[in-house]
Amino acid sequence: MKLYNTLTRLKEDFTPGKPPQATIYTCGPTVYNFAHIGNFRTYIFEDVLKRVLEAQGFNPRHVMNVTDVGHLVSDDDAGEDKMELGSQREGKTAWELARFYEKAFFDGFSSLNCRMPDIVCRATEHIPEMIALVRKLEADGFTYKTGDGIYFDTSKFPHYYRLAGKSHIEGLKAGARVQFSEEKRSAADFALWKFSPQDKKRQMEWPSPWGTGFPGWHIECSAMAMKYLGDTLDIHCGGVDHVAIHHTNEIAQSEAATGKPFARFWVHGEFLVTKDAAKMAKSSGEFLTLEVLVKKGFEPLDYRYLCLGAHYRTQLVFSWEAMEFARTSLAKLREAARAASAVCEGAADAKGAEKHMAEFDSAVADDMNMPRALAAVWEGLRDAALSPAAKLALAKNADAVLGL
Known part of the structure; x- marks a missing residue:
């Protein structure tokens, strides 16, 4: 690591x-x-x-x-x-x-x-x-x-x-x-x-x-x-x-x-910044709380997904459009995992998912490269050759780190 x-x-x-x-x-x-x-x-x-x-x-x-x-x-x-x-x-x-x-x-x-x-x-x-x-x-x-x-x-x-x-x-x-x-x-x-x-x-x-x-x-x-x-x-x-x-x-x-x-x-x-590259800070009197996100219809885990989409050592630009994309992406990720679980009745089997799991593990071990790790998960879930049981195993393995 x-x-x-x-x-x-x-x-x-x-x-x-x-x-x-x-x-x-x-x-x-x-x-x-x-x-x-x-x-x-x-x-x-x-x-x-x-x-x-x-x-x-x-x-x-x-x-x-x-x-x-x-x-x-x-x-x-x-x-x-x-x-x-x-x-x-x-x-x-x-x-x-x-x-x-x-x-x-x-x-x-x-x-x-x-x-x-x-x-x-x-x-x-x-x-x-x-x-x-x-x-x-x-x-x-x-x-x-x-x-x-x-x-x-x-x-x-x-x-x-x-x-x-x-x-x-x-x-x-x-x-x-x-x-x-x-x-x-x-x-x-x-x-x-x-x-x-x-x-x-x-x-x-x-x-x-x-x-x-x-x-x-x-x-x-x-x-x-x-x-x-x-x-x-x-x-x-x-x-x-x-x-x-x-x-x-x-x-x-x-x-x-x-x-x-x-x-x-x-x-x-690194910082979360606004579109004009200003650091979000309480000292400025202008900052967003989780409560504000919830009042706008988001859930806290939508924000977690947003954060996972950028490397922790790069600034992340916050926008409501980015939050919408994160919400949609998380919903699709959950639906893909649920669909796989429904078909295999929750019986995960990693056989066939080894390549995608290895790519995920390699990404997170490389200074926590979460954008690359997320890409490995999506690639696996979209892989038509992968069985539902393998897709479920991939999702569960990844979520131990993603926390979604």
């Missing part, structure tokens, strides 16, 4: 540390609002990854976090906590807000046939682990204190730009993507622990050796991933928007603390 590794920029043979187990950490939702369908594209590709690993004989162990504190509105460590802002917007406590949107997220997640992780870990339930990790970094000389928190000194970590490439520093300059604090030694330095503002009471804050406050967004993932999966993960997943800052910072703080590689493979999914 081959996967594209963002870290090396190569498609590589996947070999886990302790086969057949394959450990996977995926960045979960920040539960301050509904997830949009662009968010769910990432979770669909991660679900397919788990299914492909199983089909290739691995035993995935999957951990997903829920960010329910510490994700600020800026790419940097400036601005309000999204949870606190959401609380003010909706008149709920931050805790009520988190549980409401967490449930909404997993309802949508399940409706897309995404299988639940082995462990779902909330940031607010792992504060001691985060504090312990920051203390380790402090003891090893990787931190410094400013007026608003404890920061990681990126100059102490020589390979800081390895994942994203050094060019992204241009986007970190003051006045660009982030707000530059004069107290920070470098624009790339990031908060490990933020102090609560003295003039404003936060709902979510905890005592720490440095003062009352809350964890930085990046430290949350490192602490939870290493607690449940060890110092070195086999695969760390997320969207491409995580590469330059969030995942770069995770690598820095994790490897500074342990002296070991944090993840063997970094696997990232």
Whole structure:
């Protein structure tokens, strides 16, 4: 099985540390609002990854976090906590807000046939682990204190730009993507622990050796991933928007603390975009939810089919015409499987379907090439020489990965 590794920029043979187990950490939702369908594209590709690993004989162990504190509105460590802002917007406590949107997220997640992780870990339930990790970094000389928190000194970590490439520093300059604090030694330095503002009471804050406050967004993932999966993960997943800052910072703080590689493979999914190539994002205020798709007469699995029609590392352009095509295609696929099942009375027999199955397996093992995999399924179902029992076997074999 081959996967594209963002870290090396190569498609590589996947070999886990302790086969057949394959450990996977995926960045979960920040539960301050509904997830949009662009968010769910990432979770669909991660679900397919788990299914492909199983089909290739691995035993995935999957951990997903829920960010329910510490994700600020800026790419940097400036601005309000999204949870606190959401609380003010909706008149709920931050805790009520988190549980409401967490449930909404997993309802949508399940409706897309995404299988639940082995462990779902909330940031607010792992504060001691985060504090312990920051203390380790402090003891090893990787931190410094400013007026608003404890920061990681990126100059102490020589390979800081390895994942994203050094060019992204241009986007970190003051006045660009982030707000530059004069107290920070470098624009790339990031908060490990933020102090609560003295003039404003936060709902979510905890005592720490440095003062009352809350964890930085990046430290949350490192602490939870290493607690449940060890110092070195086999695969760390997320969207491409995580590469330059969030995942770069995770690598820095994790490897500074342990002296070991944090993840063997970094696997990232591309954006869902609109026709004018704009990324779908909650920050813009314009985004589509699964609920909107359902109200327009689609089912969530129509959207899953749409996502399977594009390689996970290519941008997917959303349109209602594309959704109509996906709905029609899924209906035809189901009908072909039902028709074959009716003729053979549900008795699948793979004899004769070996060529199509091999083509499907080859496609999914090649960096999850789902468009090619779908084409192999359609070719088999349209093959007049294939018996209904063989067609049913092909459909069942494929659906273990497709999840339709």
